[in-house]
Amino acid sequence: MSYNVKDFTADRAAAARVVRAARPDVLCLQEVPRRLTTEFRLPAFARACGLYWAGGRLGTGGTAVLTALRVRVHGTSRRRLAVRFPDRTRGYAAVDVSLPGWLPITVLSVHLSLVAEERKRHVEAILAGLRERVVVAGDINEGTDGLAHRRLAGRLVLASGRQPTFPADSPRSPLDVIFASADLPTVPASEHDLADLDVEDLAAASDHRPVWIDVAATLP
Numbered sequence: 001m002s003y004n005v006k007d008f009t010a011d012r013a014a015a016a017r018v019v020r021a022a023r024p025d026v027l028c029l030q031e032v033p034r035r036l037t038t039e040f041r042l043p044a045f046a047r048a049c050g051l052y053w054a055g056g057r058l059g060t061g062g063t064a065v066l067t068a069l070r071v072r073v074h075g076t077s078r079r080r081l082a083v084r085f086p087d088r089t090r091g092y093a094a095v096d097v098s099l100p101g102w103l104p105i106t107v108l109s110v111h112l113s114l115v116a117e118e119r120k121r122h123v124e125a126i127l128a129g130l131r132e133r134v135v136v137a138g139d140i141n142e143g144t145d146g147l148a149h150r151r152l153a154g155r156l157v158l159a160s161g162r163q164p165t166f167p168a169d170s171p172r173s174p175l176d177v178i179f180a181s182a183d184l185p186t187v188p189a190s191e192h193d194l195a196d197l198d199v200e201d202l203a204a205a206s207d208h209r210p211v212w213i214d215v216a217a218t219l220p
Contacts, residue, residue, distance in 0.1 A: 001212035002109065002137035002160075002176055004030040005205070007062075008041055014198075015205035016048035021197050022212055026097055027051055027066040028109030028137040034062045034089065054095065061091030063109040063138065071097050074104050079129075081122045083113055090122060092138070105184065105215065106131065110138035112148055119148035127155050130181070135159075135215065137178040139208065144174060152179050159186035160211040163194075169203040176211050185216040 001024035156179035164171035
């Protein structure tokens with residue numbers, strides 16, 4: 001699941017209810033508070049969602065990955081993506097995860113720049129470091145016709161579909177997406193799944209709606 005939580009400036013309790021309703025094993029967050037308050041506010045949000053944060057905020061550009069307790073975290077990493085001063089910092093957080101008895105996958109939470117040329121450079125930097133069995137999820141700040149989106153789609157599969165996610169109260173733009181490598185069978189959220197989410201909570205929690213998929217990680 002991927003969710004831009006707007007620096008927790010909206011209704012954080014509503015955001016936690018949205019997450020609990022979706023019940024993700026892995027939650028990729030964008031616009032997490034980037035300063036020292038992260039160490040206090042993000043663990044509290046994780047607990048409210050019934051999830052766990054492995055820690056580490058520097059260099060992530062306000063991204064984070066939370067996991068369910070049944071998920072094994074094999075390792076974490078992060079990288080800052082260059083932007084022009086004084087724009088908001090950008091970056092990604094990554095985790096290597098698996099369920100018991102299943103092959104690990106790498107999941108990246110990304111939040112790309114508001115500037116098209118920077119988004120393109122960010123995607124090139126992200127793709128250069130990717131291996132097999134990978135999921136890239138986040139707010140890419142452009143639609144399906146954008147250069148960054150098309151570059152991602154040229155290397156990975158758009159697993160989440162094209163449903164609009166922004167603005168949350170009346171979504172029109174598909175800014176939030178989940179891509180997966182072709183070696184990972186995936187299933188997007190169904191209309192039935194989406195209907196289970198409270199519309200008022202979605203509008204109150206953030207200016208973005210979440211997206212999520214199921215991944216068949218396959219046994220070794």
